[in-house]
Amino acid sequence: MDNAPAILDVQNLSVTFKVQGGTATAVDGLSFQIPAGKTVALVGESGCGKSTTALSVLRLLPRNAQLSGKLMFNGRNLVDLPMTELRKVRGHQIGMIFQEPMTSLNPVHRIGYQIVEAIRYHEAKVTAQAARERALELLRLVRLPDPEKRLDAYPHQLSGGQRQRVMIAMAIAGNPRLLIADEPTTALDATVQAQILELIDELRRKLGMAILLITHDLGVVSRWADEVIVMHHGEKLEQLKAADLFTAGRHPYTRGLIGASIRVDQDIHYRSRALSEIRITRDAEGGYEYDLHVPARRPLPPVDVVSPPILEVRNLVTSYNLGDTELRAVDDVSMTIRKGETLGLVGESGCGKSTLSRTIMRLTQATSGSLLFEGRDITRLEGAGLQSLRANMQMIFQDPFGSLNPRHTVGNILDVPLRLHGVKDKAERRRRIAEVIENVGLPARSVLRYPHEFSGGQRQRIGIARALILRPSLVICDEPVSALDVSVQSQILNLLADLKEQFHLSFLFISHDLAVVQYISDRVVVMQSGKFVEEGDYRQILRHPNHPYTRTLLAAAEGGRVAEAAA
Structure with a gap:
């Protein structure tokens, strides 16, 4: 990517889950680095292991998970870090934004209380008044409209985009060096999605953070990330510059995802051709084969404008x-x-x-x-x-x-x-x-x-x-x-x-x-x-x-x- 030092160095990460009758592999030998101040995206479809990777960094996996490999952050391996030390890393040095803010925010507490609680968790000696002022400052930083009024609002009184801004404020309350954003805009409308992504990128530049962006949206990756890692079935298939994703992606699965995606700048319509489909099959050795094809469809006539x-x-x-x-x-x-x-x-x-x-x-x-x-x-x-x-x-x-x-x-x-x-x-x-x-x-x-x-x-x-x-x-x-x-x-x-x-x-x-x-x-x-x-x-x-x-x-x-x- 460039010569910037890596703030996170993931080395041969594997995650398995104990299930009835054996184990299931969610991440298999994954390695990558995130340089300071850069955005690296993990992209793939449901079940590819990208969210499991994100949760592994902070060791937020369930008890039936087994984690191996190294997660080097600030010279320390997070895999072996004692829980007392890991708690100091969570939120303070590494922040996280989750996909669904409504389930991440406590519905019975006001927004201000929850942000103040996050601030005081990282700064035990801060006074209640100072923490509230800091909460107000954070809400202004994430550009929440009317922040003084919103401090006393409950989560259900905010829109989806506003709740996500609150989650971002809480995630950066400890001034983290790395921010993990796990599908931060999936449930949001297009205009709100663009605003939230602009905000995250602006905060990255302003606060000097690195970003680990988890998404299934190739368009989001190409616009907002520096580097992209394509995952499928727990494995890294390809890594390249995000700006080159649509032109330089070479793996058949990457090309399949690109071919199956629809963008507004494409001039394709159901009456003229079918969309590309990607077929994934297992080979004799247990690996995967990827085939991109366009189903045959004869061109359809336009709708009869005089039809009833x-x-x-x-x-x-x-x-x-x-x-x-x-x-x-x-x-x-x-x-x-x-x-x-x-x-x-x-x-x-x-x-x-x-x-x-x-x-x-x-x-x-x-x-x-x-x-x-x-x-x-x-x-x-x-x-x-x-x-x-x-x-x-x-x-x-x-x-x-x-x-x-x-x-x-x-x-x-x-x-x-x-x-x-x-x-x-x-x-x-x-x-x-x-x-x-x-x-x-x-x-x-x-x-x-x-x-x-x-x-x-x-x-x-x-x-x-x-x-x-x-x-x-x-x-x-x-x-x-x-x-x-x-x-x-x-x-x-x-x-x-x-x-x-x-x-x-x-x-x-x-x-x-x-x-x-x-x-x-x-x-x-x-x-x-x-x-x-x-x-x-x-x-x-x-x-x-x-x-x-x-x-x-x-x-x-x-x-x-x-x-x-x-x-």
């Missing part, structure tokens, strides 16, 4: 009463989805897009306005009419594990909607279940297994199968790939595109990810604070946006600097 609408939303309002005030989650919006069309709905957390989808599905009652499905007003539909509607309008959820009953087999999960909607013949139900399981690319024996026995991508295929089992004409996809790894995301998007063509479906595709929306949508609607601020052809919206909010989203997705907001 399958869904019309007219002046829709969905509001909630909050004491003396009214919150308009959906505020006078109108839109149309044509038959065979995918309408992308993009916006950040809290903009109203999920409330809109629930209102369309009639899971939430509209306050005013109207919903027309295939020309029929469904706004006040009830009873048998509503049940019949739901056979034609189905939903794919963001979290397949949370939406699948863990006590039922896949076969039972798919059988329930068929029985509820009057398919009485058992042989016919079995035939349709087998058919839809094949359609979503799962083995036939999947019907005998339970949701916990599948990977995240496989569970989402089950969620898609459940949505299609009743043969609907409109499917609402609510963030269906946001929780999936890059390689799995490309497979699911390809599957959705193929199923859409095969069964002549219309999609309302909801996402905060502009690159995904650009690929899968024919038209795009941008939503902010309950209102539609821009609508049009996907190329028009994402190549020549008119509204400032759309331009802000696009700048964040492209990695540009985003103006500070109350994130």
Whole structure:
């Protein structure tokens, strides 16, 4: 990287876990260095060992973990350090930011109390007043809006980005020389993500820290790291300069991740070609083989602009009463989805897009306005009419594990909607279940297994199968790939595109990810604070946006600097 001295020198690190029947290797012979003042990123998909590596540095692993190798920090091996000495390192010399601030912050204590507690842990002799002043200084340093007021707030009273700023303030309270950031922006919107990454990099320069950045996002790595290490199955596959990742990455797995990633600067669309997929198989010696391929797909014609609408939303309002005030989650919006069309709905957390989808599905009652499905007003539909509607309008959820009953087999999960909607013949139900399981690319024996026995991508295929089992004409996809790894995301998007063509479906595709929306949508609607601020052809919206909010989203997705907001 350069000649700067290494602040952390990881030598042949291995981590195994004792499990029933033997051991499982999470990290296998990993070596790398982090020079002072630099950012080194560990990148890879779920289960590759990157977070285990981060936790190993501070020895925060569970009791069934066995750690070997060396973790040299300031000339001392952290692996052998007595616990009394290790506690002096934790927080004071090495700070850590965790992925989910809501679970890392104590919900029953105010923000100020928690930061003061962290300060006094590192400086036992500091007075309460001095610690509070230092806490205020830290909140200003991380640019939390209105820091004096936020000191007395509880975690649930802050947004996700604000909570992450508090976590950063606590992590740097002891003036660490090394900051470990474990997926610090994964759960955040694009604009907030950009602001948090800018903040971490600014603090690195200002405070002279080194950063160990853990992420699965190749775009984040290329923009914010100096060096990148690509991991898979606990091993380091490749190490190179982060700026050269997309052009100089040579390992087949690296090239596969790059090929499977979608970026807003790419001009690819589901109607013209499929996304690249990476296949990983075991060879005869127990190693891994990586194959990148693009599934065949014939070019699809554009949506017929004179085709009749399958869904019309007219002046829709969905509001909630909050004491003396009214919150308009959906505020006078109108839109149309044509038959065979995918309408992308993009916006950040809290903009109203999920409330809109629930209102369309009639899971939430509209306050005013109207919903027309295939020309029929469904706004006040009830009873048998509503049940019949739901056979034609189905939903794919963001979290397949949370939406699948863990006590039922896949076969039972798919059988329930068929029985509820009057398919009485058992042989016919079995035939349709087998058919839809094949359609979503799962083995036939999947019907005998339970949701916990599948990977995240496989569970989402089950969620898609459940949505299609009743043969609907409109499917609402609510963030269906946001929780999936890059390689799995490309497979699911390809599957959705193929199923859409095969069964002549219309999609309302909801996402905060502009690159995904650009690929899968024919038209795009941008939503902010309950209102539609821009609508049009996907190329028009994402190549020549008119509204400032759309331009802000696009700048964040492209990695540009985003103006500070109350994130």
